[in-house]
Amino acid sequence: MEKNVLITGATSGIGKATAIRLSKEGFNLILCGRRTQRLESLKNQLSSFTEIYTLNFDVRNQADIKNAIKSLPEKFQHIDVLINNAGNAHGLDLIQEGNTDDWDAMLDINVKGLLYMSKAILPEMVSRGNGHVINIGSTAGKEVYPKGNVYCASKHAVDAINQGMRMDLNGTGVKVGAINPGLVETEFSDVRFKGDQEKANKVYQGYKALQAEDIADIIWFVISRPYHVNIADLMVMCTAQASSTLVDKN
Template identity: 55%
Template structure:
């Protein structure tokens, strides 16, 4: 019987790449996101190319009612979730503390912290019942270093790191693994979203650098989930070779 993985933010980037990697490993997948047309397309690809079953749930993780309704709609045969990938997240803008709009702060807090917590709480119920599971939270170098113009985004990713550590302690008695993966520069839709769709600004982020790809992170997740039952990878910080931390980058 195939194991089951639930991936948030599966419509692009790290989430989509991770979903495909897990499908190749034989996991049936529950894919979530806000763009239903992309979920439907990904579902067809997964089922046709990898012969696994896929359930798609379209909702906005910032909306607790939508999230709860989606989780409550999961059929009984899909509830034995083995892996939860908390990938959904975003940055909005690079304004400084004295020049930022509250709605951008709220969007980041509601997605990166509140959404992660609320969805995790519901999925943890299934894992506790089974006394097994693995939660992988996608954090960021921003959860380790704070940089100019990123104070609230960095705060949300620092929160993800703290939440991950707390989860690991609280869920230890239930045999549930908890992992944090913190990437540096990854070229996905991340910067395009951060800059409100400005492609030039998004491209400038990676100018002179060979960044990580979504596939790099997906393959890292593959390593983590394929460790033996007695092994948990607590934390991974993964960077492009040309990036030392949030401050220092060698732009060749």
């Protein structure tokens, strides 16, 4: 049976790697993102493997999300798997020196964006009595590190929402789980350090970080389990990482 998977933040990093992995497993994909050119490029790349539909919107805009979901053609209207992947980190500052625009961006995308997407998709899953939500969290949702303040708070919120969502949906037939990666070598640090490539590169020097493809493999594993199996909360780090502040770079 064909399954439709919707991925937010599909234009780079974990989202893009997941789209590539799942396309080769035969899942039909709804790829969502803000960067139209990247979406179209990815669609062209993957269309030979499976059916692709793209939606261009910002998860911070609830009205745009509703309109985008309503615009889906009939074939894509029932969504079997929602992957709440869109997220960001802006800045790495002491709380007293933090930029409130950065705070707004992290809370609006990481927390409210995840909620808006879930609100748009869940009612149809519940009415159908079937579905699967995967929330992409972070090890930053399990512990706090210096200067991580608001980013860590946003990912702690994802952890709480994931647990609450699983409780509220118990008995509906909808599975809910989270994948919480540690250090993954993507554009994440480019965004966090606002284009300072030297700072971004230093994050991943001296050890082998997780790659986006590693998380994509895990996502495929999670969604390919039998119906009675739910990976509720999975944390994954590279071998060199023991915690947010302890990384072997020798």
